[in-house]
Structure formats: structure tokens, C-alpha cells
Amino acid sequence: xxxxxxxxxxxxxxxxxxxxxxxxxxxxxxxxxxxxxxxxxxxxxxxxxxxxxxxxxxxxxxxxxxxxxxxxxxxxxxxxxxxxxxxxxxxxxxxxxxxxxxxxxxxxxxxxx
Amino acid sequence: xxxxxxxxxxxxxxxxxxxxxxxxxxxxxxxxxxxxxxxxxxxxxxxxxxxxxxxxxxxxxxxxxxxxxxxxxxxxxxxxxxxxxxxxxxxxxxxxxxxxxxxxxxxxxxx
Numbered sequence: 719x720x721x722x723x724x725x726x727x728x729x730x731x732x733x734x735x736x737x738x739x740x741x742x743x744x745x746x747x748x749x750x751x752x753x754x755x756x757x758x759x760x761x762x763x764x765x766x767x768x769x770x771x772x773x774x775x776x777x778x779x780x781x782x783x784x785x786x787x788x789x790x791x792x793x794x795x796x797x798x799x800x801x802x803x804x805x806x807x808x809x810x811x812x813x814x815x816x817x818x819x820x821x822x823x824x825x826x827x828x829x830x831x
Numbered sequence: 832x833x834x835x836x837x838x839x840x841x842x843x844x845x846x847x848x849x850x851x852x853x854x855x856x857x858x859x860x861x862x863x864x865x866x867x868x869x870x871x872x873x874x875x876x877x878x879x880x881x882x883x884x885x886x887x888x889x890x891x892x893x894x895x896x897x898x899x900x901x902x903x904x905x906x907x908x909x910x911x912x913x914x915x916x917x918x919x920x921x922x923x924x925x926x927x928x929x930x931x932x933x934x935x936x937x938x939x940x941x942x
Contacts, residue, residue, distance in 0.1 A: 759868075761917065761932040774929075808874060820864065822874035 724823035741809030750792035837933035854918030
């Protein structure tokens, strides 16, 4: 059973479209994260939710809106996609929002044409 | 300048060699993470440590808080260890946790 699963694995879309990436974890963790890995392979935190509450919101455009319907899910919705949004997006989870090991999903490769 | 610097950026070695990857950081941290990213892109969390040393199989991670430095060692390296190894540090700014990643070290182990 996959611990942290993201869908889709690949997403190719046109500029201006709206798209969502879903993330689910079956580890019983209470904290979930979204990270962005750019073309230079740098990973950056985007959002973190603890018990469905937003606790980290880095400088991310308003076009990105995370939604956490419950502790096991953290979805990422992106409006008006731009070329610069092309990247690999990783979801992760951990138990507790203070320093604990992260479990990562396999990543979603988003290509905006 | 990034708060986290790794060295070397690229490392190629022969199977069986002892590998060391270094991570230096410039801020006071609450924890340091070592991650492994496979060629297929998946990321695995290897260690999280805030002091001392941890060992898991052939992997050893150490941290020196005073020197703001951590090392990841791989003993008896194997081609399947080929991956990008990423160091990340977590710290708090105005009560909010930040996690900053190094640029990664690409390790290639040749048979």
C-alpha cells in the first residue's frame, strides 16, 4: 500500500488552464506539505497543513490554493497556469508539524505549454 | 547565498568505496534532514537528526551543532546507491517553521 500517493503523476496542460493535483496519505499523519522542485532540482516548501489548518504559506502566488478536506488529504489547485509553473510538485506528510521525518509522494511532473 | 550548502555537487566513485557527503548551514536549526532522490524522481527521507549520530544499514549521518555541519556517509557503496542526496534544515522564524533545502549531491557509483 502506497503511504503517500499523488495523482496524476504527469500533467501536461496549456497556459491559462486551471488544474488540480491530489494527495492522500494513509499513515495517520496529521501534517501534510506541498513542495515544488524546479528545473535546477531545488526543492522549496510551498504549504504545510496541520490538522487541516494552514501553518506554512511561503511566498506563493495566489493562483495556488491548497485545500485540505481532512487530515489525510491535501490537494493543490492552480489557477491560470503559467509557463513558470512547470516543475515537479511533491506532496509529503509527517506526524506532528514540529520536526519529524517526512514521507514523500512520488511527485507530479507538471508541464505548462 | 542559500542557508544550506552541500559538497560536493557531484561525486563519482567505484563500488565498495566509502562515501562522504557534506552539508553546512548558516542558521540555528531545530533539525536536519537527509533525503534521497532516485533517478526516477521519488524522494525518500533517510534521516532526521538534531544531535549526534544515526545509523541505518550502510548509511550513517552525523551532525555537529556547534560547527553547523552534517555529514552523510555510505559504507561499502553499491551502484544502487546512485541518487541525489539532499540535505535540508528546519528552523523557526517568528514562530513559523521553515524548511530549506540544499542543492543536492549527485552520487554515481560505478560497478
